[in-house]
Amino acid sequence: MRSERTNPDARNFGLQSRDMGKAGLNALKEGMESFQSIATIHDRWNVFCTWIKSEQGIKDMRDVEKIHLVAYAAHLNDRYERGEIAPSTAQNYLSAVNRVIEIARGDRQVRVEPVAEGGLPKRSGIAIGERSVSEESHNVAMGAVSERLGALLELQRNFGLRFEESAKLDAAKALREAEKTGSVSIKDGTKGGRARIVPITNDAQFSVLQRAAAIQDGRSMIPAEQSYREFRQEAYREIGRQPVNFHGERHHYAQTRYRALLGADCPVKAGVKHGREHYEYLAKEFGVSVAHAKMLDKEIRSEVALELGHGRIDITNSYLG
Incomplete structure (x- = not known):
């Protein structure tokens, strides 16, 4: 019902408020009839508004792009893995954002399917389909992305790292540790500050660390002239154009390690x-x-x-099935 607005091109698509949270409520009142549903979705929308303002610096709905929703899905995935929210809650939060943006824009151009595109766990928490990045898709991405982003993808794939962990890794230091001890300590960027040890089990891991160390120009994989937030925004924008996602590389590590340790495949x-x-x-x-x-x-x-940095076995269900 965009025609009811005085100026659809104005801030927040002319939804009669400069505040994203209130503008979202007005959008829901335009496009929905159930007051109970409006209230529920608005609560979930406000969670997104707080996150995107804090993490992405966005205060206007017109600036929200698909890459921001992909990043939000990754954030929800992290919350699920920390045991803060259930799989259904993670999906509901993202679906609420999809709904508000759809009404506000008047189209479905900016949305992310929770499981298929966002990589969120099934409502049961148990993976059914394959969500790891295939060798073919990984190679396609490696041939298209920047050298630095390629190094991050390789670190995630070969060490099971989250995006933040791969970005904040001191690859040069990790390489020296790997050569000396046969393992790598993951400390920076971990959830809850929980450090862990990832074993070196093949030559490919050494090669990945060597390439990353050669690219590194500071104390981590983040360019010396950028903040972590700036680099993350740039990285998510770049990965949004590829047939892979960061979390899928971590899935590959989990499934590969299960096979290597047990000698048989996960579900x-x-x-x-x-x-x-x-x-x-x-x-x-x-x-x-x-x-x-x-x-x-x-x-x-x-x-x-x-090795993934979790204390709960059941979290492996979303990776292994």
């Missing part, structure tokens, strides 16, 4: 359901009882969770 790779069906698959692979297969699965999931 999403094996094409079987989480739980009994997967335990039966493992039992057949190894010639052991289902109970023993279940124990092996739990043991390996615990290690993968630690």
Whole structure:
């Protein structure tokens, strides 16, 4: 109902408020009838408004782009992995933003599908489809992105790092540590300040660290002349044009490590359901009882969770199935 507005080209698409939160409420009143639904979605919209103002410096709906919603999805994913919100809550928060932006703009050009594009977990928290970045997609992205962003993708893929961890990594220091101890300490940018150790298990990891160290021009992978926030905005804008996402590289690490540690595939790779069906698959692979297969699965999931920086085994469900 854009025609009801005095000036659709004005701040916040002419929704009669200079405040994004209130403008969003006015949009919902335009496009919806249920007062209860309006109130619920508006509450979720306000969460987004607070985040995008603080993290992206945006105060006008006209400046919101798809790359910002991708970044918000990553933020919601982090909150889910920290145990702050349920999978359904993460999806609802992003869906609310999609709805408000759709009404405000009068089109569906700026939206991110929660699971397919945003990489958010299924409502059950258990991955069903493949969400890791394939070798083909990774190589396509590597041939198109800047050298520095390519280094970040490689760090995420080979060490299971979150975006912030890869950006704040001192690659030169990590390389020296890897050569000396056979592992890398991940400290900067971790959630909750929880440091962890990622083992060096192949030559590719050394090569990745060497390339990253050669690019590094400060104390981290962030350009010396940029702040972390500036670099993050630039990186998300660039990755938005590629067939990959940062979290998908981390999924690849988790699935690859599960296979390396156990010698058999996780549910999403094996094409079987989480739980009994997967335990039966493992039992057949190894010639052991289902109970023993279940124990092996739990043991390996615990290690993968630690290497990803999590204390909860159940978080691996969204990576492994």
